[in-house]
Amino acid sequence: MASSVSEIADVVLKRRNILEYICEYQPDKRTVVENLPESRPTVDRAIRELEDHDLVERTDGVCKPTYTGIIACELCEDFQDSFKMLTETGAELASLPLDAELDTSVFLDGDVFHPPDYAPYETIEPMDEEIRGGEELVAVSEVLIPHINTILEQGMIDDVDVTLLVNDEVLDVLLENQPDSIIPHIESGDAVYRGIDVSRYSLFLIDGEVLYTGIYSQTNHLSSVIRNTNSQAIQWAKDHISGLREGATLLTV
The missing domain is CATH 3.30.870.10 (Endonuclease Chain A)
Known part of the structure; x- marks a missing residue:
């Protein structure tokens, strides 16, 4: 069953740093654990969640983003940049x-x-x-x-x-x-x-x-x-x- 919008948004925001790393490097799981501060169990859960929502796929042990995963990662970056600007202009906007x-x-x-x-x-x-x-x-x-x-x-x-x-x-x-x-x-x-x-x-x-x-x-x-x-x-x-x-x-x- 296809994931809902809220489900995809939740998992992307929750697992953003791992998704970004996979999009950039297409690593195996061990490399993710070695280069990010998350524990191995956390990485395992994150990759499973990203796979469940068709954002990441594994082939021969290598984690690769799907095209949906790439777009979701870029949208998340835009979201962060926009909210960074809100913090810089927050007093005036309020x-x-x-x-x-x-x-x-x-x-x-x-x-x-x-x-x-x-x-x-x-x-x-x-x-x-x-x-x-x-x-x-x-x-x-x-x-x-x-x-x-x-x-x-x-x-x-x-x-x-x-x-x-x-x-x-x-x-x-x-x-x-x-x-x-x-x-x-x-x-x-x-x-x-x-x-x-x-x-x-x-x-x-x-x-x-x-x-x-x-x-x-x-x-x-x-x-x-x-x-x-x-x-x-x-x-x-x-x-x-x-x-x-x-x-x-x-x-x-």
């Missing part, structure tokens, strides 16, 4: 409202950056460099941070396409304090939107391929930034930005 709408794909295959926890905000160098090298830049933010200024500067270059979506407060600050940086974009026909409604996070999409997601503390300090290139996260960002556009106001001269 303070987000329940309607924040961040997609889980944002936490897959990403890198986390932590800006200094004091003002004035400093740019995150990898993000700043990618923005300066981009040709199609989209920024969604309810907080004014230096990266918005970088995007506006890039937008003054003829072959760089800029879309800016901000809340009314950020736009008012830009119009009052930095009219020379924002008004030319509105006059040139760049897509500048006001009145967006997001919940303490920012999105920066570069060339439709790289996504930076900024997460704010309860005091609106940019506490964590996640860089992501996986296709699910990129597609979610595109769809989410499209939805925000529909509810915002496009500024025209």
Whole structure:
């Protein structure tokens, strides 16, 4: 009888280190015992369980993963990486409202950056460099941070396409304090939107391929930034930005 999803998940999580070792080395049982800290009885039980769920098979004494076992091992690694990212951003995420709408794909295959926890905000160098090298830049933010200024500067270059979506407060600050940086974009026909409604996070999409997601503390300090290139996260960002556009106001001269 085929194993249920919960049964496979349980055995993979329970026997993860042994499954990973078998996937990488395809050893015999003795080699597993010699190179892992588990006792021989534990290894025996683990291999039997992995075999029972068609994750591992033994041929002439050699333990080999099935294709299902390889995929299960990779999924487990993704699961661990995602939860590692949750621990790195946990404090900020815990303070987000329940309607924040961040997609889980944002936490897959990403890198986390932590800006200094004091003002004035400093740019995150990898993000700043990618923005300066981009040709199609989209920024969604309810907080004014230096990266918005970088995007506006890039937008003054003829072959760089800029879309800016901000809340009314950020736009008012830009119009009052930095009219020379924002008004030319509105006059040139760049897509500048006001009145967006997001919940303490920012999105920066570069060339439709790289996504930076900024997460704010309860005091609106940019506490964590996640860089992501996986296709699910990129597609979610595109769809989410499209939805925000529909509810915002496009500024025209």
